[in-house]
Amino acid sequence: MDTLNVAIYGASGYTGAELIRLLTLHPAVRITALSAESNAGRPMADVFPQFSALDLPMLQTLKELDLDPIDVLFCALPHGTTQTALKAALEAKPSLKVVDLSADFRLADPKDYAAWYGHKHLAPELQSEAVYGLVEVHRAAIAKARLTGNPGCYTTTVLLALVPLVAAQAIDVERIVIDAKSGMTGAGRAAKMGMLFSEVSEGFHAYSVGKHRHTAELDQELSIAAGRPVTPTFTPHLVPMNRGIYATIYADGDPMRLHTILADTYAEEPFVTVLPFGEVPQSRHVRGSNFTRIGVVPDRRAGKTIVISTLDNLVKGASGQAVQNMNVMCALPETTGLQQLALFP
Missing domain, CATH: 3.30.360.10 (Dihydrodipicolinate Reductase; domain 2)
Structure with missing residues (x-):
């Protein structure tokens, strides 16, 4: 199994942290870069102490993050900011596989996006390309996708x-x-x-x-x-x-x-x-x-x-489903890194 170099935009939020928790157990993934604007320059363990035992890259700003070695980009930025960030990322490296956890690429019709989110979509060409990432329904299309819009929880x-x-x-x-x-x-x-x-x-x-x-x-x-x-x-x-x-x-x-x-x-x-x-x-x-x-x-x-x-x-409703989408997009076994059972009690 080849190793995928992975970057996470917005790593200091709950979904970013959940991505790290899941991806550290994924046998085909190396977490190569992490971004967090307000926490740039700090180790991830300062933001989430549960990661203190892991050797994770330092948090960076988006401008500092080098996409050249990256194979898969997870975007956990707020809606609205994601459009321009992903447009720039895919222009810089068109071969990237991207899973977006915001709401920016879930709706196929630009008019629907503007009506519900209050502003015009800033990357309509990518919006028309994106595949809605509900794996159990759109698995075949996701397997061919470059950009997947992770569904809401x-x-x-x-x-x-x-x-x-x-x-x-x-x-x-x-x-x-x-x-x-x-x-x-x-x-x-x-x-x-x-x-x-x-x-x-x-x-x-x-x-x-x-x-x-x-x-x-x-x-x-x-x-x-x-x-x-x-x-x-x-x-x-x-x-x-x-x-x-x-x-x-x-x-x-x-x-x-x-x-x-x-x-x-x-x-x-x-x-x-x-x-x-x-x-x-x-x-x-x-x-x-x-x-x-x-x-x-x-x-x-x-x-x-x-x-x-x-x-x-945070898992099937966000970061776990994002990893599931990555597995499908990268032709990996769909369950890889995701078979943890529920925590109970």
């Missing part, structure tokens, strides 16, 4: 549960309701008053109601699966736990049929488990892992079904 959780059902025309797409909860790390590492312990502990709340940006990804991918426009109802909530996404989805469709479709779809997938009919997944059973667990439960009303999906937002 909410959307990964929901789409893995819904895409097979929508594609099979097994549910009424006009009546999909998604009630989803996220752990605190989904909001990033930057200091925010609303993220203080006393602001979020001992309660939870909905946010971005009716207008969360991940809704655009849901619309895009479910519409592709259905072959016509689909606009589900989606409400996110913030819960006082560090990691995890938990999506409860209400759909009109026969419960046994929906379970059979999901079980058949994911029977050979390494990172998606469909539980026995009627069993309910728990977020603690995927924490720290790249696994998704899906349960199908019949509602008390005939013809109505509750589908529940859960994953770790």
Whole structure:
């Protein structure tokens, strides 16, 4: 197995740190360069002490980072800044394989990006090239891609549960309701008053109601699966736990049929488990892992079904899925470096 030289833009955030945690155990990867603007010049162990035992490169600014030896670039910068950074990177080295963990290359239509993110896309030629990185759905296209847009954590959780059902025309797409909860790390590492312990502990709340940006990804991918426009109802909530996404989805469709479709779809997938009919997944059973667990439960009303999906937002919802995308893009075994089991308790 040849060694890939890997760089991480934005290494000092939660997803950057999670990439390092996973990639240090990847047998085909050498972490060659790390960027972090405000922490440039410092060792990674100063920012995340858990890495003190590792021999990692010093944090650099983007301008200082040399892409010449790099084979794969992970970009964990905030949306908006990513467009110009990746445009410059691919102009400097067109042979790079890039996995972007921001929202900048998830939406195929530039008009959709401008509508949801409030400004014109600054690299439309790359936006049209990018492949949506939900491996279980777009594996063949990802294998040929130079640039993959890693899906959002909410959307990964929901789409893995819904895409097979929508594609099979097994549910009424006009009546999909998604009630989803996220752990605190989904909001990033930057200091925010609303993220203080006393602001979020001992309660939870909905946010971005009716207008969360991940809704655009849901619309895009479910519409592709259905072959016509689909606009589900989606409400996110913030819960006082560090990691995890938990999506409860209400759909009109026969419960046994929906379970059979999901079980058949994911029977050979390494990172998606469909539980026995009627069993309910728990977020603690995927924490720290790249696994998704899906349960199908019949509602008390005939013809109505509750589908529940859960994953770790930092792993399968971000950095783990990014490594999975890299494996596919670089023709490596898809599970390489990703087979860690959940941390429980």
